[in-house]
Amino acid sequence: MAQQIQLTETIKPSQLGQRTDQAIAELFPDFSRSRIKEWILAGQITIDGQPIVRPRDKVMGGEVVAIDAELEDEVRFIPQDIPLDVVYEDEHLLVINKPRDLVVHPGAGTPDGTVLNALLYRYPEIAEVPRAGIVHRLDKDTTGLMVVAKTVQSQTRLVRALQKRKITREYEAIAIGRMTAGGMVNKAIGRHPTKRTQMAVSEFGKPAVTHYRVAEHFRAHTRLRLRLETGRTHQIRVHMSHLGHPLVGDQTYGGRPKPPKNCEQLVIDALRAFDRQALHAAMLRLEHPITGEMMQWRAPVPDDMVGLAAILRQDAQDHAEEIDD
Known part of the structure; x- marks a missing residue:
């Protein structure tokens, strides 16, 4: 089952000059950078209410970041008895x-x-x-x-x-x-x-x-x-x-x-x-x-x-x- 995620955080002053995607990844360490990137591309993360157009743009500090996305269940790989040399x-x-x-x-x-x-x-x-x-x-x-x-x-x-x-x-x-x-x-x-x-x-x-x-x-x-x-x-x-x-x-x-x-x-x-x-x-x-x-x-x-x-x-x-x- 997919879980609805709605989170809000504020860019810290210490993050001044960071890339937008990097700053967001630091704010939400529970999620992988690849997942953050997927949400940005899908328009499911906004800054000050606006979709992120250029993830490489620098942040100033104080911006409000909001995530409104679905979190799919993580894939669990199954153990299998396969010989290894x-x-x-x-x-x-x-x-x-x-x-x-x-x-x-x-x-x-x-x-x-x-x-x-x-x-x-x-x-x-x-x-x-x-x-x-x-x-x-x-x-x-x-x-x-x-x-x-x-x-x-x-x-x-x-x-x-x-x-x-x-x-x-x-x-x-x-x-x-x-x-x-x-x-x-x-x-x-x-x-x-x-x-x-x-x-x-x-x-x-x-x-x-x-x-x-x-x-x-x-x-x-x-x-x-x-x-x-x-x-x-x-x-x-x-x-x-x-x-x-x-x-x-x-x-x-x-x-x-x-x-x-x-x-x-x-x-x-x-x-x-x-x-x-x-x-x-x-x-x-x-x-x-x-x-x-x-x-x-x-x-x-x-x-x-x-x-x-x-x-x-x-x-x-x-x-x-x-x-x-």
Whole structure:
């Protein structure tokens, strides 16, 4: 059931010069900033009896803020007995090795069956931590390492470390095309202008930096090692596609099968059968949020990527003279 909310507060003199939306969020700390923003956009919050047109405008102090809105019941995520591959655990955090086909957080189209639901089942007390302690995410079909905070203090410090680029995340990937050398992509990423479920390189996006180096050449593909400075949605996939080297299996960003010339049917079949982006979070390094100890974990590359690399490697060996030419 929705609850009708009618509240009134006065902007404090000490808030002089603050943005309107920030000042209102401080006045009503029981509600999240995202909820306050929704109410402002819906015209359900007024200042001195007038709807807020520009939330970024500064307040003077003394204005009367009124909320007249409906408060929907908070979504309660259900604990579910879903196996988790826990690589490390202590009282403050845990590190998991996420498999493919597992979404990290419930959302549109995936109301449950996620990492978050699994965490709530295995660690009931983690329900007291925002987002069940999830600090960063991996795409559904990206495998590998994720850190999860078990306490609010740990989460606060880990999020801060991530924002300050003090957490190192390295990935293994197989890209389409023969890349000559490593490098860096420093291109902002934002929502795709027409395909709203996709991201794209955009001058209006948020800063995004990806470092990459060549680990192994194949005839028409390249095995890469990548390191993230930032953590934008689909960052590696978007940056590699921008370079003209989308990841194998990533049909969202152009990674359709492109077999080498004159290859065996085995190679064609392997590329066609690879039905996810060839991307794995292989290494995670961070300073423990409580003890300060520098810690590092590695997760072995999953069998599907190992198998594909082996087939592409054999193909390269079988056509070594063609490559040399």
